[in-house]
Amino acid sequence: MKSDFPMGVAIGGARAATGPDRRGSVAPVPLVDLRANYASIKHEINEAIQRVLDSTAFILGEEVVAFEQEFAAYCDCRHAVAVASGTDALQLALESVGVKAGDEVITVSHTFVATAVAVTRVGATPIFVDVDPTTYTIDVDQIERRITPRTSAIVPVHLYGQPADMEPILDIASRHGLKVVEDACQAHGARYKGRRVGSLGDAAAFSFYPGKNLGAYGDGGAITTNNSDFHDRAALLRNYGQRRKYEHELKGYNSRLDSLQAAVLRVKLRRLDDWNNLRASLARIYNDELRDSAATTPVARVDRTHVYHLYVVRVAERDHVLNVLQSRGIGAGIHYPTPVHRLSAYAEYRDLRLPVSEKVASEALSLPLFPELQAAQARQVVRSLMEAIQS
Ligand SMILES: *Cc1c(COP(=O)(O)O)cnc(C)c1O
Numbered sequence: 595m596k597s598d599f600p601m602g603v604a605i606g607g608a609r610a611a612t613g614p615d616r617r618g619s620v621a622p623v624p625l626v627d628l629r630a631n632y633a634s635i636k637h638e639i640n641e642a643i644q645r646v647l648d649s650t651a652f653i654l655g656e657e658v659v660a661f662e663q664e665f666a667a668y669c670d671c672r673h674a675v676a677v678a679s680g681t682d683a684l685q686l687a688l689e690s691v692g693v694k695a696g697d698e699v700i701t702v703s704h705t706f707v708a709t710a711v712a713v714t715r716v717g718a719t720p721i722f723v724d725v726d727p728t729t730y731t732i733d734v735d736q737i738e739r740r741i742t743p744r745t746s747a748i749v750p751v752h753l754y755g756q757p758a759d760m761e762p763i764l765d766i767a768s769r770h771g772l773k774v775v776e777d778a779c780q781a782h783g784a785r786y787k788g789r790r791v792g793s794l795g796d797a798a799a800f801s802f803y804p805g806k807n808l809g810a811y812g813d814g815g816a817i818t819t820n821n822s823d824f825h826d827r828a829a830l831l832r833n834y835g836q837r838r839k840y841e842h843e844l845k846g847y848n849s850r851l852d853s854l855q856a857a858v859l860r861v862k863l864r865r866l867d868d869w870n871n872l873r874a875s876l877a878r879i880y881n882d883e884l885r886d887s888a889a890t891t892p893v894a895r896v897d898r899t900h901v902y903h904l905y906v907v908r909v910a911e912r913d914h915v916l917n918v919l920q921s922r923g924i925g926a927g928i929h930y931p932t933p934v935h936r937l938s939a940y941a942e943y944r945d946l947r948l949p950v951s952e953k954v955a956s957e958a959l960s961l962p963l964f965p966e967l968q969a970a971q972a973r974q975v976v977r978s979l980m981e982a983i984q985s
Contacts (some may be wrong), residue, residue, distance in 0.1 A: 620978065622923030623971045626805050630966035636863055640855040649853075654833070657856040660817070664863055665800075665979045668783070669792035671818040673825035677832045678852035680779040680801020682751070683815035684712030686849065687797040690827040691773040691815065693718055693747050700740055701777075702732050702934040704951040705944075707738045709751055709777050711769065712936045714927075714933045721745070722935050724948045726895040728958075731758035731908070733950070737766050747773040752781035752791050754929070755807065755903035756894060760794045779815075779979040780809040780903040787897050792818040797828070802851075802859060806868050807873070807903050810855040840978040849980040869965040873902040876963055876972050880905055883976040888983050889959075904929055909983060916959060918982035924975055 601814075632639065646657060658676050666674035693699060695717025701709055702858035703722035713720045723736040725857060732750045748767055750758035758776075767774045778784075782800060784791045792798040802814035817828045827844070830837060835846030847948070849860075864904050877900070884891050890908040894900040909915050919926040933951040935943035961975055 603719060604805075609916075612621040619921060620974055621971075623975055624937060624964075625634075625927050625966070627962065627966055628804055628809070628963045631964065632881070635865065636967065638861045640857060643854060646857045648851045652853050653848055655853050657853040658851055659858065661851070661856040661860050661863070663902065664860060665816055666818060668790070668863060669798075669818045670790045670864070671798075672820045673792040673818065673822065673831060675817045675825065675828040676856060677815045677817065677828075678849040678851060679813045680799055680803060680806075680815040681708040681712055682777065682832070682847070682849040683799035683801065683817045684708065684777060684779075685715045686828050686831045687775045687799045687817045687819075687824075688712060688716050688718070688749075689831060690819070690824040691747065691775060691796045691821075693773065693775075696744065697746040698742060698744045699747045700737055700745060700748055700828060702751055702753075702768075703935040703946075703948050704730060704754060704930070704954055705777065705934065706779070706930060707934055707937065708779070708801075709749060709940070710940065713749065713837050716805035719744075720934070720940075720949060722933075722943065722946060722951075725954065726759075727950045727954075729756055729759070729895060730754060730892075730954060731756060734759050734762040734766070737792045738770075741766075741770055745770070747770060747775055749775050749777055751777040751779075751796075751961065752784055752908070753900040754892065754906050755770070755781050755784055756892075757781060757784050757786035757791050757794075757898045759895075764912070766966070775796075778818075779803075780806065781901055782806065782901075783866055784901040785899040796821060797824050802855065805902055808859065808862055809869060810851075811858050812852075814849065814855045814857055814859065815911070816851070816853045870901045873963060874900070876967055876969070877902045877905050879969055879972045880907075880963075883973060887976075887980055889979060890957075897973045902963055904960045905963040906958050906960050907979075908954065909959055910957065911983075912957050912959055915979070915982045918985055921980055922978050922982075924947050924978050924981075925962050926975075928958055929960050930958070931955060 776798035779801035797819040835844030888975040
C-alpha cells in the first residue's frame with residue numbers, strides 16, 4: 595500500500611491493507627482505520643452535523659467559537675484560533691509571533707514537509723538541524739551553533755506524538771531573544787513535565803487532518819497561544835485581516851475552520867484522552883512483544899507523555915521488511931522516507947549532511963496503530979514483522 599495521502603496514512607479502513615498481491619491467510623490490518631472510529635461515534639457525529647446544517651452557520655459562528663474555547667482549555671492554554679489546516683496554523687503562528695521575510699528559522703529536516711513549507715511561505719529560510727537518535731525530536735545541542743543575527747525563531751516538532759525537549763529549547767530562545775513555535779501537529783494531548791504541548795512555546799500549531807490523533811472529516815488546524823497579541827494577530831490573519839466586516843487591519847488570508855469540522859471536532863475532543871490512552875496501551879504491547887527482536891522500539895522519555903500518533907520502529911533492510919508486511923496485508927508505512935533537505939523541492943540543501951535524519955529515514959517503519967486496533971491484531975503484526983525480518 596503506497597499511499598498518495600500527504601501523511602502516508604492509509605485512509606479508509608480495512609480496504610487500505612488489502613492489496614491485490616496479498617498472500618497468506620491472516621486477516622489484513624490497516625495502518626489507520628477511520629471507518630471503525632466513525633462507527634464508534636456515528637450517532638453523536640451525525641447529530642452534530644445535522645445541527646450545523648439546520649443552523650446554516652457554515653463559516654465561523656458558534657461551533658467554531660465553542661471549539662476554540664474547548665480546545666484551548668484542553669491544551670491548558672488561554673487562546674486557540676481554528677484555521678483551515680495544520681500548515682496554515684504553522685504559517686499564521688510564525689507570522690503572528692513576528693517571523694518575517696528574510697529571517698532564519700531553526701527546525702528539523704526529519705519531519706513532514708509542511709514544517710518547512712510554512713517557514714518558506716512566510717519568506718523565511720529553514721535552517722535544518724539533526725534529530726536526537728533516540729527520540730527523533732530536535733537535537734538541542736545543535737541549535738545554538740546555527741543561530742545568526744537573522745535567526746528569529748525555533749520550530750521544534752513533537753514528532754510521532756512525543757514532545758521535543760522543550761526546557762533547553764526555551765532556555766536557548768530566551769537567551770538569544772528568539773520565538774518558539776511548537777509544531778504540535780502530531781501530538782494533541784501530549785505532555786512535557788506535566789504540561790500540555792501547545793502551551794509551552796510562544797505559540798503552537800495543530801493539524802486536524804483526518805488521520806491525526808484529533809482528526810476532522812476534512813482539513814483543519816489550530817493555533818494555540820497564551821499571548822493575547824499573538825492571538826489577536828492570528829485571529830485577524832485567518833479572516834482577511836479584518837476585525838469588523840470590511841475593516842482590514844492586516845493583509846490576511848482566508849484560512850478558517852468551517853463549522854461542520856468544528857462540530858465534528860467537538861465530539862471527538864471529548865474522546866481524545868481515552869483514545870490517546872488506548873494508543874499508549876497498544877504501544878506497550880508492541881514494546882513488550884518486540885523487546886528481544888531485531889527492531890529498535892521507540893524510546894518514551896519519563897518526563898514526557900507520548901501520545902503515539904505513530905508507532906515507529908527501526909529495522910535494517912527496511913524496504914524489504916515493508917514489502918513483506920504489505921504483501922501479507924499489514925498496513926505498515928514510512929514516516930518519512932526522505933528528509934526535507936533531500937527532497938527535490940528543497941534542492942538548495944543538497945550539500946547539507948544530517949547523518950541521524952538520513953539514517954532514520956532509511957530505517958523507520960510505522961506499524962498499524964489506532965485506538966480501535968485490537969491487542970490480538972497488534973500481536974499478529976508483531977509475528978508478521980518478526981517473520982519479515984528473518985525472511
Ligand atoms: C500533519 C502535519 C503538518 C501539516 O498539517 P496539515 O493539516 O496536513 O496541513 C505539519 N507538521 C507535521 C509534523 C504534521 O504531521
